[in-house]
Amino acid sequence: MSVIDTLLERGYIKQFTHEQETRELLDKEKITFYIGFDPTADSLHVGHFIAMMFMAHMQKAGHRPIALIGGGTAMIGDPSGKTDMRKMLTAEQIQHNVESIKKQMERFIDFEDDKALIVNNADWLLNLNYVEFIRDIGVHFSVNRMLTAECFKQRMETGLTFLEFNYMLMQGYDFLVLNQKYNCVMELGGDDQWSNMIAGVDLIRKKERKPAFAMTCTLLTNSEGKKMGKTENGALWLDPAKTSPYEFYQYWRNVGDADVEKCLALLTFLPMDEVRRLGALKDKEINEAKKILAFEVTKLVHGEEEAKKAKEASEALFGGGINLDNVPTVTISKDDLGQGVLEIISKTKIVPSKSEGRRLIQQGGISVNGEKVSDPFLPVIEDMFEDGHMMVKRGKKNFYKVEIE
Structure with missing residues (x-):
């Protein structure tokens, strides 16, 4: 050919x-x-x-x-x-x-x-x-x-x-x-x-x-014709300091069902027979195709080791596992304790800005240790840290460990 x-x-x-x-x-x-x-x-x-x-x-x-x-x-x-x-x-x-x-x-x-x-x-x-x-x-x-x-x-x-x-x-x-x-x-x-x-x-x-x-x-667009690659924090960057390998992996893990085959064809080197087989999967089975897409794209951009870590972190969070070693981690100092959730998540760049954090809290898009946050001024205290960390979820799929220095 x-x-x-x-x-x-x-x-x-x-x-x-x-x-x-x-x-x-x-x-x-x-x-x-x-x-x-x-x-x-x-x-x-x-x-x-x-x-x-x-x-x-x-x-x-x-x-x-x-x-x-x-x-x-x-x-x-x-x-x-x-x-x-x-x-x-x-x-x-x-x-x-x-x-x-x-x-x-x-x-x-x-x-x-x-x-x-x-x-x-x-x-x-x-x-x-x-x-x-x-x-x-x-x-x-x-x-x-x-x-x-x-x-x-x-x-x-x-x-x-x-x-x-x-x-x-x-x-x-x-x-x-x-x-x-x-x-x-x-x-x-x-x-x-x-x-x-x-x-x-x-x-x-x-x-x-x-x-x-x-x-x-062709430009990278979804099935509705909208450009792909936008996240809650802005563009989906190839620099791991701007978009972590875990966030990068999660983006492709959560693409629309109708976009899986196109993304596999354009963004991986998998043979087209395999691309078509994976793209034809339906209902729950399409999730296996998304996992392969996420792993293959993350491997190309960040290397196989980082792709494995992102995959393990995702499975730990969504598959009931307990290994959280590879979940994105941010730190605060002891002096930060007592400040509100909004202040903490904006300071640690879990959200790009306070206005975006406030919007997410109003829409029920921020959770701490599994509980949705409704008050942006809810104080972050030491009791929230179990096994040395506090878990923050942004949106449906983005998890962060917050640790005290």
């Missing part, structure tokens, strides 16, 4: 610029391709994970990935999918984020012996001569055509700055530079990047008179 057929069977590919030419190219040659990642945070999240799986399948088929970190484009911010202008980051913040993201990528992609590259577009964008750039690159872009792009159309009502209008030119220029330096002939990316990706393909074909291609990847 060709890599295109594999990607189509697993549900990755949404759109091609040139489907037949792409099929023929990937069947007869080993190519260099790239995917861009803007370093707007110091961790990738699960939305990026699907792009890295896309890259991994291509690499397994013998093609060379370039992970392009957008240290230069992050100075502007991509308007795609945004109703407001993105927050501007400093050069120091961007550099910190770039270094953090590089470390995460090495878990998924093999960079040894030039099998893959990580490059930063700050290397060529930050020192551009603007007049030369506009003369050499801007001349190939039609403003009329740019204004028909979805990433710009939805911003026209709220206001699109000229700063953001340059983003498409810069992303197109990235592809051109990678084509010239590394013979990169294909861009992959999320389907929300379609307009920007077409711009790069067209630029190479016009300026270099050479073939160039793009494929977009």
